[in-house]
Amino acid sequence: MTVISATPNFHQYRLSGQMLNVHGPGLVDATDPSMLARLPVRPGGSDLCFRWPGDIADACAHLDRCGVVVQTGPCQRSGARGAGVSVYFRDPDGTLLEFITYPAEDRGASGVPGVMAESSDLG
Secondary structure: OEEEEEEOOEEEEEEOOEEEEEEOOOHHHHOOHHHOOOOOOOOOOOEEEEEOOOOHHHHHHHHHHOOOOEEEEEEEEEEOOEEEEEEEEEOOOOOEEEEEEOHHHHOOOOOOOOOEOOOOOOO
């Protein structure tokens, strides 16, 4: 992930050929309203899932190094590419974020050690 632009109210990230624009709470007062969501999402009212290219233990170690607390996981999930293993965490505003790995794609279908029983609380 590459940070393209960062101001107090607006951040742009380039993610593997995709662009993610994040609108902060003060952007409403500083931007043309036609460029904003009609009904802004409140912090904690949405979530984003990112594919982690390695195994889930590496994702957890990365979060730990960054001082980020894992909320749930590792746990079995179904994602855009099928069955995967996810960890959930929150950004400073409380938005739920997810890293998902796809074991069959990334490491072979040998299974994933340390995975909790499937949880349905996060869907």
